[in-house]
Amino acid sequence: AQRVTQPEKLLSVFKGAPVELKCNYSYSGSPELFWYVQYSRQRLQLLLRHISRESIKGFTADLNKGETSFHLKKPFAQEEDSAMYYCALPSGTYKYIFGTGTRLKVLA
Amino acid sequence: DAGVIQSPRHEVTEMGQEVTLRCKPISGHDYLFWYRQTMMRGLELLIYFNNNVPIDDSGMPEDRFSAKMPNASFSTLKIQPSEPRDSAVYFCASSPRGNTIYFGEGSWLTVV
Numbered sequence: 001a002q003r004v005t006q007p008e009k010l011l012s013v014f015k016g017a018p019v020e021l022k023c024n025y026s027y028s029g030s031p032e033l034f035w036y037v038q039y040s041r042q043r044l045q046l047l048l049r050h051i052s053r054e055s056i057k058g059f060t061a062d063l064n065k066g067e068t069s070f071h072l073k074k075p076f077a078q079e080e081d082s083a084m085y086y087c088a089l090p091s092g093t094y095k096y097i098f099g100t101g102t103r104l105k106v107l108a
Numbered sequence: 109d110a111g112v113i114q115s116p117r118h119e120v121t122e123m124g125q126e127v128t129l130r131c132k133p134i135s136g137h138d139y140l141f142w143y144r145q146t147m148m149r150g151l152e153l154l155i156y157f158n159n160n161v162p163i164d165d166s167g168m169p170e171d172r173f174s175a176k177m178p179n180a181s182f183s184t185l186k187i188q189p190s191e192p193r194d195s196a197v198y199f200c201a202s203s204p205r206g207n208t209i210y211f212g213e214g215s216w217l218t219v220v
Binding site for chain 1: 152
């Protein structure tokens with residue numbers, strides 16, 4: 001069965017430190033994975049999708065099929081990065097499974 | 109486009125009362141999703157529609173929950189009777205024929 005696992009509920013880092021938000025998936029076939037971000041009391045919005053291979057707000061994510069991971073990384077965290085981050089995986093046609101989310105707190 | 113529009117933004121109701129959440133998807137989007145967000149479970153898919161037809165409602169917790177989409181521009185999620193454990197943020201989202209989901213701002217429900 002398709003599944004997305006985000007092992008950390010909360011991740012705290014200091015401003016300027018590197019960030020890695022973990023996401024592991026279970027999927028038969030070639031997955032297309034996404035990261036969504038939710039800033040405080042705002043709607044979820046797409047941060048990036050692996051197929052586009054782009055960097056958004058300094059974040060990148062590489063699909064590692066061997067480790068079945070799609071970790072989100074940023075070399076230098078900023079206070080405005082504090083938010084809830086969700087990894088998502090399509091399951092079937094247009095049905096998306098989200099991980100339980102990781103709350104990132106960037107400390108001054 | 110104003111994006112996905114949800115109402116009410118906040119609702120506080122007493123246990124046993126009926127709750128109706130409303131959603132207007134982005135025009136032209138064929139898919140509509142209802143998600144529930146809680147601290148313990150994160151974001152859970154409740155039900156989704158394609159061209160106004162419910163496709164998968166396996167995430168609906170129990171018979172107290174029902175969802176309808178009478179036309180392409182409107183959907184409702186109803187809880188009857190409501191219980192305190194239903195307290196959560198309910199998100200509506202829509203998607204065109206593609207892979208990106210656009211979320212509404214959510215309806216914050218508190219059942220006391």
